[in-house]
Amino acid sequence: MTDGGTDGEARTDGGPPATVPPDDETPTWSERKERSQGLAQLTYQYFERSRREDEDLRAESTYVERDVLGFPAWPHETLRNLAITSFFIGIIVLVAAVLPVHFGSPANPGSTPSVILPDWYLYWSFGLLKLNPINPGLEVLGGNILLGNEFLGIIAHGIIFAAITLVPFLNKGSARRPVEQPFWSAVGVTGVVLSFTLAALAIQNFFPIGLDLLFTLTFLLPALGGIITYAVLKTMREGYMYDLNRRYYMLRPPK
Amino acid sequence: MSLKKQDEMDHNAWLKKQDLTAVETVFLTTLIWLDKRLRIVDYLELLETMYYRANLQMPKSHTEQYDLDNKFWYWYPLYSLGSLSIIAYLVAAITGALLGFYYSPSTAGAAAQGDPTAAYDSLVLIMTDVQFGFMLRSIHKWAAQFMTAAVFLHMLRVYFTGSYKEPREVNWVLGVVLIALTLFFGFSGYVLPWKQLSFWAAQIGVEMALATPIIGEWAAQLVFGGFTLGQATLVRMYILHVFVLPFVVTGLIALHVGIVWVQGIAEPH
Numbered sequence: 001m002t003d004g005g006t007d008g009e010a011r012t013d014g015g016p017p018a019t020v021p022p023d024d025e026t027p028t029w030s031e032r033k034e035r036s037q038g039l040a041q042l043t044y045q046y047f048e049r050s051r052r053e054d055e056d057l058r059a060e061s062t063y064v065e066r067d068v069l070g071f072p073a074w075p076h077e078t079l080r081n082l083a084i085t086s087f088f089i090g091i092i093v094l095v096a097a098v099l100p101v102h103f104g105s106p107a108n109p110g111s112t113p114s115v116i117l118p119d120w121y122l123y124w125s126f127g128l129l130k131l132n133p134i135n136p137g138l139e140v141l142g143g144n145i146l147l148g149n150e151f152l153g154i155i156a157h158g159i160i161f162a163a164i165t166l167v168p169f170l171n172k173g174s175a176r177r178p179v180e181q182p183f184w185s186a187v188g189v190t191g192v193v194l195s196f197t198l199a200a201l202a203i204q205n206f207f208p209i210g211l212d213l214l215f216t217l218t219f220l221l222p223a224l225g226g227i228i229t230y231a232v233l234k235t236m237r238e239g240y241m242y243d244l245n246r247r248y249y250m251l252r253p254p255k
Numbered sequence: 256m257s258l259k260k261q262d263e264m265d266h267n268a269w270l271k272k273q274d275l276t277a278v279e280t281v282f283l284t285t286l287i288w289l290d291k292r293l294r295i296v297d298y299l300e301l302l303e304t305m306y307y308r309a310n311l312q313m314p315k316s317h318t319e320q321y322d323l324d325n326k327f328w329y330w331y332p333l334y335s336l337g338s339l340s341i342i343a344y345l346v347a348a349i350t351g352a353l354l355g356f357y358y359s360p361s362t363a364g365a366a367a368q369g370d371p372t373a374a375y376d377s378l379v380l381i382m383t384d385v386q387f388g389f390m391l392r393s394i395h396k397w398a399a400q401f402m403t404a405a406v407f408l409h410m411l412r413v414y415f416t417g418s419y420k421e422p423r424e425v426n427w428v429l430g431v432v433l434i435a436l437t438l439f440f441g442f443s444g445y446v447l448p449w450k451q452l453s454f455w456a457a458q459i460g461v462e463m464a465l466a467t468p469i470i471g472e473w474a475a476q477l478v479f480g481g482f483t484l485g486q487a488t489l490v491r492m493y494i495l496h497v498f499v500l501p502f503v504v505t506g507l508i509a510l511h512v513g514i515v516w517v518q519g520i521a522e523p524h
Binding site (some may be wrong): 011082099101107112116129175192 | 328335338339342343346357362368369370371372375378382389390392393394396397398400401404405407411414415416417418419421423424428429431435436442443445448449450451452453455456458459462464466467469483484489521
């Protein structure tokens with residue numbers, strides 16, 4: 001143990017780093033851990049557990065790590081990515097050249113245009129502002145609505161974003177392909193169709209059908225889409241399981 | 256002992272001894288010149304170490320582990336959608352920076368209601384006078400459309416392949432935030448030309464904000480700069496579009512991709 005420059009030789013670089021030798025007063029690392037309390041201790045305990053779990057899993061595993069395998073990053077992956085990127089940018093430039101953007105008249109706060117529309121990706125959101133027919137009236141208020149129609153639309157936005165956010169906390173399990181999870185796929189298709197029908201509701205002027213019918217279809221079609229998806233995927237899953245079972249019993253014939 | 260400065264390692268002599276091409280000579284000379292001043296070899300060494308730590312020992316990928324190499328899953332092309340949305344974002348960023356040279360976020364210049372404002376005029380300038388200005392604006396607009404479409408389709412792909420499941424819930428939530436920000440990016444860009452549709456889309460935005468109880472008026476003032484649309488609205492939308500959102504969205508995209516990197520791609524079964 002040296003604390004720098006005590007070996008008699010004159011040094012100009014400060015010598016090796018000086019370390020403070022541990023004395024009896026200095027707690028060892030294990031003592032520090034034992035002494036710690038509350039959250040710090042819990043954290044430490046959890047880390048120990050987690051490390052042990054990792055080690056156990058590694059010990060149990062028969063899996064051997066190998067050197068680089070599979071598709072090399074250079075040049076294969078890089079070239080593929082370059083090709084995809086240039087193709088995609090090419091499509092953007094081509095579309096921009098073939099379909100130049102529309103440019104309307106300047107803003108006039110004094111005259112409301114007959115058609116007010118956001119860009120296409122907000123049609124669904126605009127459609128949510130047109131839910132007046134399902135705004136609940138209250139008998140106590142003499143049939144008056146409790147919420148403003150626009151606030152109802154904002155609540156609908158909140159519900160949709162909350163529902164999307166909650167998906168991973170509701171759908172658990174290891175199923176990955178749509179056929180393995182007919183219900184959640186049906187929910188997804190319902191959502192997709194709903195976004196399209198809400199968009200149609202937003203641009204209602206362009207549809208030559210009655211507003212009531214359009215409003216009914218807005219909610220009927222998604223439900224229908226969901227039911228059909230569920231039925232189809234259930235049927236497909238039967239076939240899928242049949243195939244898997246057949247392969248299984250071919251490999252391991254029943255006794 | 257001479258006073259002449261000496262190299263401990265005579266790199267130049269070493270360089271001459273080698274039989275190098277012109278490119279190699281220039282490269283090595285530059286490298287040595289920079290290294291004498293900035294000691295970049297240390298950093299290169301660090302980079303090299305990091306590279307090998309990251310790449311030398313790759314775990315078997317899912318397809319290798321389960322011997323699925325011989326099967327092509329028809330969903331695989333959809334796994335590029337996230338990357339395509341980033342590419343479109345970059346194209347929009349570059350063209351947007353170029354458009355920013357000519358755009359002025361101002362409602363000045365309208366003598367009467369419905370006259371062209373400075374913002375509108377600057378777009379007319381871009382589209383009629385600037386070389387390739389019309390094309391530039393078209394590319395910017397279409398890149399934004401492609402990005403939004405790719406982001407939506409990316410979300411659908413993640414949903415229908417169940418890629419959001421444990422342990423990737425946090426990244427899904429982050430993705431929802433990114434989609435909301437992308438939509439707001441598009442909305443703020445839609446307002447900037449200050450044409451009829453821009454104005455009335457913003458008007459609907461203000462009305463939505465004002466319809467919200469408690470925080471509505473505060474939100475309308477924060478985002479739209481007041482309860483009626485005007486110069487303040489345009490400047491706020493402009494700053495959101497070219498300053499705030501680019502930083503926030505780029506940062507969140509980096510985080511999003513970083514988490515994918517750390518957790519690994521959720522490969523299909």
